[in-house]
Amino acid sequence: MTVKRMFSSDRNFKIWTYSVSFRRLLLRSNKSDAGRGDAHPTRSEILFFEVAFMIVRPWMQGVTIEEFDPDDVPADIGRLAGAGWPGVDEVKWFRLSAADSVGWVAALAVYFREDDLEYSDPSFLLTNPDGTPGRV
Numbered sequence: 337m338t339v340k341r342m343f344s345s346d347r348n349f350k351i352w353t354y355s356v357s358f359r360r361l362l363l364r365s366n367k368s369d370a371g372r373g374d375a376h377p378t379r380s381e382i383l384f385f386e387v388a389f390m391i392v393r394p395w396m397q398g399v400t401i402e403e404f405d406p407d408d409v410p411a412d413i414g415r416l417a418g419a420g421w422p423g424v425d426e427v428k429w430f431r432l433s434a435a436d437s438v439g440w441v442a443a444l445a446v447y448f449r450e451d452d453l454e455y456s457d458p459s460f461l462l463t464n465p466d467g468t469p470g471r472v
Contacts (some may be wrong), residue, residue: 339404343399345399348396349382362383379452381461385444386443388444388445390440399432403428407470
């Protein structure tokens with residue numbers, strides 16, 4: 337079994353945005369989610385690019401992301417994803433383990449960023465090369 341740990345955090349993450357046309361999934365942990373006991377001085381983001389499949393809770397208490405070899409993805413997840421469906425066979429598989437759930441994302445790539453931007457500021461990961469806000 338080939339498993340590669342990509343990211344781990346005890347912060348609370350939420351699905352911040354998803355774009356069907358651009359197939360981008362952005363998870364975010366804002367500076368202060370004090371209502372959930374998760375106060376931090378920075379904002380943390382995770383962007384999955386070219387998403388072909390996902391089964392993810394809307395929010396996660398802590399998250400560890402591991403990349404799996406496609407042959408090691410559980411058979412029931414593979415059946416849900418529909419092996420042979422356009423795009424599924426060319427992507428990487430990521431397991432998202434949280435305190436109370438496990439999710440899966442099949443995507444071309446995943447990116448991570450921590451910054452000091454505010455709640456309503458656009459994501460740096462979705463910014464165009466000229467500095468203007470990008471499309472999700």
